[in-house]
Each structure stands twice: as C-alpha cells, then as structure tokens.
Amino acid sequence: MKEALLVTTKRGDATDCARLPPSNGCSLGRRDDSMPVTVNVTSVIQQAVNGQREFKADGGTIRELIDNIDRDYPGFAGRITDDKGEMLRFVNVYLNDEDVRYLGGKDTAIKDGDTVSFLPALAGGM
Amino acid sequence: MVEQPKTNSAALSPDEVMRYSRHIIMGQVGPQGQRKLRAAKVLVIGAGGLGGPVALYLALAGVGTIGICEFDTVDLSNLQRQVLHQTADIGRPKLVSATEKIKAHNPHVEVVGHPMPITSDNAMEMIAGYDIVVNGADNFATRYLVNDAAYLSGKTLVDGAILLFDGQATVYKPGSGCYRCLYPDPPPPGLVPSCAEAGVLGAITGLVGSIQATEVFKQILGIGNPLVNRLLLIDALTMEFRTMKVRRDPSCPLCGDNPTVTELIDYDAFCGSPPLTLPDGTLAAATH
Numbered sequence A: 001m002k003e004a005l006l007v008t009t010k011r012g013d014a015t016d017c018a019r020l021p022p023s024n025g026c027s028l029g030r031r032d033d034s035m036p037v038t039v040n041v042t043s044v045i046q047q048a049v050n051g052q053r054e055f056k057a058d059g060g061t062i063r064e065l066i067d068n069i070d071r072d073y074p075g076f077a078g079r080i081t082d083d084k085g086e087m088l089r090f091v092n093v094y095l096n097d098e099d100v101r102y103l104g105g106k107d108t109a110i111k112d113g114d115t116v117s118f119l120p121a122l123a124g125g126m
Numbered sequence B: 001m002v003e004q005p006k007t008n009s010a011a012l013s014p015d016e017v018m019r020y021s022r023h024i025i026m027g028q029v030g031p032q033g034q035r036k037l038r039a040a041k042v043l044v045i046g047a048g049g050l051g052g053p054v055a056l057y058l059a060l061a062g063v064g065t066i067g068i069c070e071f072d073t074v075d076l077s078n079l080q081r082q083v084l085h086q087t088a089d090i091g092r093p094k095l096v097s098a099t100e101k102i103k104a105h106n107p108h109v110e111v112v113g114h115p116m117p118i119t120s121d122n123a124m125e126m127i128a129g130y131d132i133v134v135n136g137a138d139n140f141a142t143r144y145l146v147n148d149a150a151y152l153s154g155k156t157l158v159d160g161a162i163l164l165f166d167g168q169a170t171v172y173k174p175g176s177g178c179y180r181c182l183y184p185d186p187p188p189p190g191l192v193p194s195c196a197e198a199g200v201l202g203a204i205t206g207l208v209g210s211i212q213a214t215e216v217f218k219q220i221l222g223i224g225n226p227l228v229n230r231l232l233l234i235d236a237l238t239m240e241f242r243t244m245k246v247r248r249d250p251s252c253p254l255c256g257d258n259p260t261v262t263e264l265i266d267y268d269a270f271c272g273s274p275p276l277t278l279p280d281g282t283l284a285a286a287t288h
C-alpha cells in the first residue's frame, strides 16, 4: 500500500491532487501531510503561515515551493522576495543546511525528503 | 583604559587554583589554560540579556579583562531576563550594576567600562585593546558596526541574537565569513521587531549567552571545534538545535575579494534606509 502511494506522489500531479478534496479519488487520498518537502520558518515569517513553525509543502524548485506556499498563505512570497521577485537579502533560505545563494538561488532543485528553512535576520540581544 | 594584564607566566595563587579547580583539573584547561584565560581580554557589547550571562560566565571562568560597552540604565522590564541586575538597581547605570555583580562574583577579574554607545567614531579604538569581541547588541545598526569593526581590526567576533523563542549563535573569524556574508543587507526599519516590541523568553538569553561564553572559552584555549562557518539555530519551543552552513561570500562588500567597505560607515543610515535603488540609480544603502 505504501509503495502504491509513493507511485502516485510523483511531483506534478501531487500539487494539483493536494488541492482537491480527498473524495475525488485523486492519488489514494494524497493530502498535505504526504507532501514531500518539510518547511521550517522562524519568528517573523511564522506570522505569514498561520503561526506554524513547520509544515509540509511541495515544489520542484525553491521558486515553485515559494509560489505554492504563497497560494496557500497569500502574502508569504512577499516576506521572502521583493517586488521584482528577487530574494530579500535579510532573509536566508536554506536547502537542508546549505544557503541556496550558494546553490542555484530560486532555481535550486528540491527533492523529496528535503527541508527548506526560511530565516530572517534577528537583532535582539538585550 | 585597558589595564596591563597579569603576565601569562605568573603562577596562579592558591586562591585561584582552588577557585578554578574544576576547570584546571580538566586536561583541556590545566594551569596553563587557566593562565591563558587570565591573560585574555574580551569586549562584551551590551550588559543586558546576552551580555549579562556572557560577562558573568567569563568572569567566573577567570577571564582576566572583561570590557563592557553599555550606556543604558536598568529598567524594571529588564529584570525578567537580565541576570546581572536586581530590583534595587532600577534606575542605575547597567555598567555600574554589572561591574559590581561581576566583582562580587570574582574579584580577580578586571572590568573595563565603556559607558557610551559603540559608534563609528569610537569602535576601532575600543576594540583595539581586546582579543575577542562578543556581540550582545539589540539592533541591526550596532550589529553591522560591530561586525565591520571586528573584521577591520582582525578580531574574532562571537555573535548571538534572540527574539521570541528563537536564538542564534555563530563565530566570525576574519577570513571565514562575516555577518554581511550571512545577511548582506539589514531589513527595512520596522520589519523585524525588537525584543521590546515582540517579546523574548528570558531563559533563552541564558541559553544563547552561555553558548557565546563557551565559544569565547574555546577560542582562548584553542580547544574543540568552534562555531565558525556554522550558524546555530535554537528553537526553544521544540527544543531543537540545528546548524546551517555559513560561508565567506566572495562578493561580500567587507570580507569579499573586492571589498568596498574598508572603513566604518554611517550605520544608522545603512540600516535606516531601505536597501533599494533610488530613482536616480544610486544605492541608498551603499552611499554612506
């Protein structure tokens, strides 16, 4: 059963499937909790995703991931990128433990099981 | 003025041997390491949430000269987290309060007070007398200033930051990346709240401050694997610790291959103006 589920969670169908009610028979009940990428956010960006620290999302690249999250949580992309879609220089995006600026930026490919973290600069000390 | 340190070679007194015995007994420290600690000079920026526990643990460990840069006075709202200050200190200068507590804990250490904000005008001179700088600042302008001044002075910077239930810590060694490599531009004013605006868990100041003090200790003794090129992230709610890679950015304006920041700049302007291109094409953040 697990094998069958994996076959149907190929990226591509997955995003669309996840947005349909389970009742339509799409993907053996694929839901948000089977999305392949773990997303971590801290304090300030947390506000843009209903206060969650960690959630699942889908996307083949950082750009797709941000777009997909923004569809679920309008305004999310605006916390990560500027008007022109460029990544803000005071928010770091990590694929696992590597800053995506040293990988492929927004075009960095993501695979199942990866963790993407969005970390804005913190200044508190007092 | 930084006082002349006791020489590295002077023997430890019987009181010192007993006081530091739990350190000295460890092979990584020993009497020689304890003398290194005594000869060390560390500047702590701020005597509040982070600076307090850092200065306290450095003093307890016998770090011989502890500089503290602090101009604020103790406020009732500080006492939820700032371990060096007590109820009777409300309204007193934090520097005076901190110095008293540190000396009461360990009369062997020298506390050098810098009762003014660190600025572009005084930072290089202030830092020059120390081996290591510890950041406990509470705003972006000071963080960029301390980063630049430490790098330009060739000093190691032990950095930490806190907000809400989050903590971060890392160590910047000149040539191994800096705060500008990690965050090239500050956020526009108001976008990232301060602890005063958003709140901070009191105990996380102790958590991050202890980590900073530990990294200073390791730097002085030359032991272990320092938190260089790694950013430690602490989430107090899940109590998960993660580390992210920190790299030296070849395009960093300070420590990159072709630096444009070669002296201290106007950091209020740098952090006060949104890092955007102005209508006339100049960079708002880079012109000062």
Ligand SMILES: [Zn+2]
Pocket (backbone or CB within 6 Å): B177, B178, B179, B180, B181, B182, B248, B249, B252, B253, B254, B255, B256
């Ligand atoms: Zn740098």
